Amino acid sequence: MATLTSEIDCSAHTTREINQAIKRAAADGVPEIRLTNPAARHCLGVAVMSPIHVIFEGPVGWFCGGMSDGGRITVHGSCGWSVGENLMSGSIEVHGNGGSSAGATLRGGRVFVAGTTGARSGISMKGGTLVVGGSVGYMSGFMMQRGTMIVCGDAADGIGDSMYEGTVYVGGSIHSLGADCIEAELTDDDRALLATELDPHGISSTGIDWKKLVAGKRLWNFSKHEYDAWRGAL
Amino acid sequence: MSDGIPRGRDGHVLNPLWVWSPETIEDIQSKAELGRYTNRGLGMTKRPPHFEDLTFVPCTLSRVPLEGYREACATSIEIGGRHGAKPVRLSTPVTIAGMSYGALSRNAKQALGMAATRVGISTTTGDGGMLDLEREASDQLVYQVLPSRYGFNPHHLRMANAAEIVVGQGAKPGTGGVLLGAKVSPIIAEARTLPPGVDQRSPVRHPDFVGPDDMQIKIEELREATDGQIPIYVKIGACRVPDDVKLACKAGADVIVIDGMEGGTGASPDSLMNHTGIPTMAATVEAVAALREMKLEGVVNLIVSGGIRNGVDAAKALALGADAVSIGTAAMIALNCNRPIYVEDYEKLGTVPGACHHCHTGLCPVGITTQDEDLIARLPSDEAADRVEGFLNSMTQELQMFARACGKNAVHDLEPEDLRSMTIEASAITGIPLVGTTFAFRPESFAQAVAEAMAAATANGHKAPQGAPQ
Ligand code: SF4
Numbered sequence: 001m002a003t004l005t006s007e008i009d010c011s012a013h014t015t016r017e018i019n020q021a022i023k024r025a026a027a028d029g030v031p032e033i034r035l036t037n038p039a040a041r042h043c044l045g046v047a048v049m050s051p052i053h054v055i056f057e058g059p060v061g062w063f064c065g066g067m068s069d070g071g072r073i074t075v076h077g078s079c080g081w082s083v084g085e086n087l088m089s090g091s092i093e094v095h096g097n098g099g100s101s102a103g104a105t106l107r108g109g110r111v112f113v114a115g116t117t118g119a120r121s122g123i124s125m126k127g128g129t130l131v132v133g134g135s136v137g138y139m140s141g142f143m144m145q146r147g148t149m150i151v152c153g154d155a156a157d158g159i160g161d162s163m164y165e166g167t168v169y170v171g172g173s174i175h176s177l178g179a180d181c182i183e184a185e186l187t188d189d190d191r192a193l194l195a196t197e198l199d200p201h202g203i204s205s206t207g208i209d210w211k212k213l214v215a216g217k218r219l220w221n222f223s224k225h226e227y228d229a230w231r232g233a234l
Numbered sequence: 235m236s237d238g239i240p241r242g243r244d245g246h247v248l249n250p251l252w253v254w255s256p257e258t259i260e261d262i263q264s265k266a267e268l269g270r271y272t273n274r275g276l277g278m279t280k281r282p283p284h285f286e287d288l289t290f291v292p293c294t295l296s297r298v299p300l301e302g303y304r305e306a307c308a309t310s311i312e313i314g315g316r317h318g319a320k321p322v323r324l325s326t327p328v329t330i331a332g333m334s335y336g337a338l339s340r341n342a343k344q345a346l347g348m349a350a351t352r353v354g355i356s357t358t359t360g361d362g363g364m365l366d367l368e369r370e371a372s373d374q375l376v377y378q379v380l381p382s383r384y385g386f387n388p389h390h391l392r393m394a395n396a397a398e399i400v401v402g403q404g405a406k407p408g409t410g411g412v413l414l415g416a417k418v419s420p421i422i423a424e425a426r427t428l429p430p431g432v433d434q435r436s437p438v439r440h441p442d443f444v445g446p447d448d449m450q451i452k453i454e455e456l457r458e459a460t461d462g463q464i465p466i467y468v469k470i471g472a473c474r475v476p477d478d479v480k481l482a483c484k485a486g487a488d489v490i491v492i493d494g495m496e497g498g499t500g501a502s503p504d505s506l507m508n509h510t511g512i513p514t515m516a517a518t519v520e521a522v523a524a525l526r527e528m529k530l531e532g533v534v535n536l537i538v539s540g541g542i543r544n545g546v547d548a549a550k551a552l553a554l555g556a557d558a559v560s561i562g563t564a565a566m567i568a569l570n571c572n573r574p575i576y577v578e579d580y581e582k583l584g585t586v587p588g589a590c591h592h593c594h595t596g597l598c599p600v601g602i603t604t605q606d607e608d609l610i611a612r613l614p615s616d617e618a619a620d621r622v623e624g625f626l627n628s629m630t631q632e633l634q635m636f637a638r639a640c641g642k643n644a645v646h647d648l649e650p651e652d653l654r655s656m657t658i659e660a661s662a663i664t665g666i667p668l669v670g671t672t673f674a675f676r677p678e679s680f681a682q683a684v685a686e687a688m689a690a691a692t693a694n695g696h697k698a699p700q701g702a703p704q
Contacts, residue, residue, distance in 0.1 A: 061451075082443070085442045164432065
């Protein structure tokens with residue numbers, strides 16, 4: 001009979017042991033596992049493929065929750081680069097800041113970072129939702145293919161560069177748009193989506209001058225008559 | 235003729251200028267029309283220093299060969315076990331290189347998997363992820379982790395027999411890929427999460443790491459995702475090979491794949507293919523030396539690729555120290571690429587069999603690099619697999635033939651001493667003596683020769699010239 005909550009002291013185990021304990025617990029139907037002293041260690045909670053709530057009581061390193069599918073991960077601390085990399089489904093909540101490449105190649109599910117994230121957040125997203133409570137760094141949303149990125153703070157240079165599809169919402173200032181990224185009209189549906197995504201985190205979506213960014217589609221197919229657009233992209 | 239080039243009565247170009255050759259003129263005029271660089275498939279058009287410039291010196295009186303039809307000559311090798319993963323077992327030291335489903339048709343991918351399985355070697359996915367048919371057909375499948383991550387799926391990763399982080403490829407190191415809109419069919423578009431018909435550009439940098447220290451963490455993530463069960467390869471386009479090999483070793487690679495500039499591609503700017511990277515022969519020598527310096531020769535396995543045409547090239551690569559070779563274009567040619575059938579369709583592309591490099595058009599006359607159903611039907615998987623199997627077996631035979639002739643009962647016992655250089659250039663690159671001499675045209679050989687001459691002169695009572703090395 002599985003215990004309902006497991007607790008692991010990370011300081012006493014290797015990363016492999018921790019990840020295998022999480023996977024075993026998920027396979028055994030344990031609903032929640034609590035990990036203390038993660039000490040910013042890399043690659044924790046990678047490839048969690050079954051429903052389980054994994055709670056890290058402290059900061060985690062790179063690739064936290066990477067390549068997972070169906071789990072729920074909560075980090076009470078900050079995280080390193082590439083949190084939720086290639087997440088298929090499920091959710092990751094970081095109650096601190098994130099590093100660069102947060103939500104890189106996200107395919108599904110949801111990554112929420114309460115604070116600020118670094119350069120290339122939401123890069124090559126293929127689906128899912130990335131919500132950043134603070135600001136994002138340079139070239140965030142680069143080559144985004146699908147999905148939704150919500151930035152409550154500011155966006156550094158080159159936001160949405162070379163997007164294929166997908167939508168980026170920015171609540172603060174935009175330093176510059178990336179190649180072929182254009183501003184689109186914000187609709188009531190957009191406002192409803194923002195409220196749905198932000199309310200659960202206690203962030204009000206009203207009273208903010210949201211900008212909606214999408215692909216201009218001038219880079220979809222090469223045209224020598226649009227050389228200026230391509231000059232910036234190549 | 236109306237192209238302004240002076241021609242003889244039979245149409246041949248009279249006194250073409252070297253700088254402004256007919257090829258250069260054609261290149262400029264097509265770029266003027268397109269408004270961009272020209273893309274094409276396959277590989278470089280120049281002749282690089284190549285394995286062709288080496289020759290074997292088999293056994294004669296001074297050493298004894300093995301009997302060709304009687305004495306065993308082992309060919310198998312296990313690779314990738316450095317960190318305790320289940321190694322990839324190759325019955326012969328050849329692998330099928332990564333080629334994407336998208337660049338290649340599903341029948342081509344399936345046929346390559348079937349042939350690899352029958353022979354007992356591995357095949358590799360490509361940009362766009364793992365095709366179900368390919369997984370079913372391939373006993374041992376290497377799953378590529380590319381910068382674009384098109385179609386990347388951790389469940390597929392966990393079904394793979396190895397993972398290969400692609401840092402670059404020999405045909406176009408330092409740049410991303412391109413799949414022109416003609417080949418981004420609705421099925422391919424869905425697999426890559428793209429709008430159908432777009433000119434798909436792939437990024438060059440990985441989205442989640444940048445340098446070698448970061449890659450070490452990425453490798454750790456891949457090991458965690460696969461419970462350490464599968465080897466991790468790192469594939470690098472041959473450029474600064476010694477540095478790159480050492481950095482990949484330090485990052486934890488189990489296998490390093492070095493792809494020389496002769497490497498093929500589905501579509502790439504012509505200028506990149508001809509003007510980037512270093513040749514496979516040179517890269518092999520540098521990679522082996524780097525592994526030796528790290529004391530990791532045989533621990534981190536080395537696969538070399540790029541322009542490997544047959545078992546002879548493979549045997550020379552092994553003699554220089556590679557553990558295995560990887561073939562891409564040769565496998566496509568075995569499938570039927572450039573075969574003189576459906577000649578009228580080659581002509582529609584403005585080419586002829588034997589000179590086709592039009593993979594980027596998506597209109598491959600023989601059904602290999604296309605997503606058009608009628609064209610794909612020209613490549614029945616089973617028959618195509620037979621041809622690739624036959625070619626792979628011929629490579630094994632050639633490998634064994636050269637090893638036996640050199641007196642070796644395992645192809646991996648081939649060594650540099652079994653080779654001689656046919657050109658000064660090859661000798662300078664490989665350190666293997668030029669035919670007819672005992673001299674390798676390398677700086678250290680010259681230094682040694684000068685030192686020996688000086689010592690002899692001094693012994694004969696002559697004074698060393700002023701400024702000569704002491
Ligand atoms: S025959 Fe097909 S695969 Fe071969 S070069 Fe031509 S288009 Fe490419």
